[in-house]
Amino acid sequence: MKALVLEDIAKLIYKDVPDPVMKPGEVLLKIKACGICSSDIPRIFTTGTYHFPTIPGHEFSGEIVDCAPDVDRSLIGKRAAVFPLLPCRECESCKEEEYARCSNYNYFGSRCDGAFSEYISVPVWNLVLCSDKIPYMTAAMCEPASVAKHCADAGKIKSGDTVTVIGTGTIGLIAALWAKAKGASKVISVGVIDEYLDFAESLGIDCIVNSSKDNAFEDHLKLTDGSGADVVLECVGRQDAINNAILYAKKGGRVVFTGNPYGDITFKKDVYWKILRNELTVTGTWNSSYKSTVNNWKETIAALESGSLDTSKLITQKFRLEDFEEALATVRDPKTFSVKVMFEM
Ligand SMILES: [Zn+2]
Ligand SMILES: [Zn+2]
Numbered sequence: 001m002k003a004l005v006l007e008d009i010a011k012l013i014y015k016d017v018p019d020p021v022m023k024p025g026e027v028l029l030k031i032k033a034c035g036i037c038s039s040d041i042p043r044i045f046t047t048g049t050y051h052f053p054t055i056p057g058h059e060f061s062g063e064i065v066d067c068a069p070d071v072d073r074s075l076i077g078k079r080a081a082v083f084p085l086l087p088c089r090e091c092e093s094c095k096e097e098e099y100a101r102c103s104n105y106n107y108f109g110s111r112c113d114g115a116f117s118e119y120i121s122v123p124v125w126n127l128v129l130c131s132d133k134i135p136y137m138t139a140a141m142c143e144p145a146s147v148a149k150h151c152a153d154a155g156k157i158k159s160g161d162t163v164t165v166i167g168t169g170t171i172g173l174i175a176a177l178w179a180k181a182k183g184a185s186k187v188i189s190v191g192v193i194d195e196y197l198d199f200a201e202s203l204g205i206d207c208i209v210n211s212s213k214d215n216a217f218e219d220h221l222k223l224t225d226g227s228g229a230d231v232v233l234e235c236v237g238r239q240d241a242i243n244n245a246i247l248y249a250k251k252g253g254r255v256v257f258t259g260n261p262y263g264d265i266t267f268k269k270d271v272y273w274k275i276l277r278n279e280l281t282v283t284g285t286w287n288s289s290y291k292s293t294v295n296n297w298k299e300t301i302a303a304l305e306s307g308s309l310d311t312s313k314l315i316t317q318k319f320r321l322e323d324f325e326e327a328l329a330t331v332r333d334p335k336t337f338s339v340k341v342m343f344e345m
Helices: 040-045 136-140 142-154 170-181 194-202 216-223 239-247 269-277 296-306 321-332
Strands: 002-008 011-016 026-035 059-067 079-082 119-123 127-130 162-166 186-191 207-210 229-234 249-257 281-284 315-319 340-344
Touching: 002 321, 011 321, 026 079, 026 136, 040 321, 059 119, 059 136, 059 142, 079 119, 079 136, 127 296, 136 142, 136 296, 136 315, 136 340, 142 170, 142 296, 162 170, 162 239, 170 186, 170 194, 170 229, 186 194, 186 216, 194 207, 207 216, 216 239, 229 239, 239 249, 239 269, 315 321, 321 340
Parallel strands: 162 186, 162 229, 186 207, 229 249, 249 281, 315 340
Antiparallel strands: 002 011, 026 059, 026 119, 026 340, 059 079, 079 127
């Protein structure tokens, strides 16, 4: 089969590789769509992955085309998204079904071969089946949408809350959509580029604030009747954004950190004082929940099927696998407007 193979840092090659071999309990998935995650960019160009060669790609969906002899053959022909984390199932976290906290996990597209390829072999446990109503590219959005759901859930958003979401990337925008779906009376998108903020508004987000402008803090205060947001979801991971997340919360408010840090993070003294004096609840989230009781993936698929969540407009560009150079350049070019760039196979 054809695949994009990362052979070294900044050395991604489109080439023939052996077809995947199914182990017991696995199905063969013909990959139909795979998103490029912002985390794939450093993985490919600067930090590399855990070992070379690796096929990147962890936001994918496809059609089940074969299965191991011990697997129910009626799965063949069905479409599915895939939870890309392969937990050890032995550590304390796994016993609690907190798989994102697993201390010894494997991961499609970073620790083992992922989905920038034609086929992948996947354990049945990782399959999130979806109906034919959901296009493959929408199903591939299940990964960022589940991460955003986990973030929004941690905000414990109540109906009538004012929710501020910092970040206009895929996770930030979907977190804002989840906040609306959860009944927030006002959702405010905060970003630094007007084009992305305008896009957030076009998705139905109530208000926008450009935090690079001088009066951003006052603008945000006005939008929250002078008191700040009940809940702030931070989906950027940069110094300014993280400090703003604390400043934008109201007294007794809740702040959720989800953005992966770009470097060391420090709080300004007056910002840190706010956590104490305003008695903020500050929490972090990682990945998504895949428990038998709370499964963000099944919740996301159900919301996409019912239409209560619509991520279709977020797919701004699509490319064939062999046009990967153009696809990656699109993600990296700050002058090109892109939210989710997707490979369509
Ligand atoms: Zn991702
Ligand atoms: Zn584990």
